[in-house]
Amino acid sequence: MYLVHLYLSAPPGAGDLPPGVEAALSEVQPEVEMAVRHVRANGEPVLGVYLKAPDLHTAEHRAAVAWHLAARRTAGADAWTLLKAEVPLLVLDEPV
Secondary structure (H helix, E strand, O other), X not given: OEEEEEEEEOOOOOOOOOOOHHHHHHHHOOOEEEEXXXXXXXXXXXXXXXXXXXXXXXXXXXXXXXXXXXHHHOOOHHHOEEEEEEOXXXXXXXXX
């Protein structure tokens, strides 16, 4: 299971992401277990997508494909731009 962050950019004058985007991600991609909406410091949304994949590259690819398919199915979401889909890497302050 991987967590992939989908970084999105709003179209001019848009408010929040349209409702239903998170549910649409799992409807269009069976490997998606759950999607959670977060807001970055600059106010732009990030979708955290938990999905099954054999490797990191496939996870990022599946999440991006799921976004494009879900955006077509969700009114108003297709105007949003996917900037990147990536697994977040953690930086530890203390040695392990």
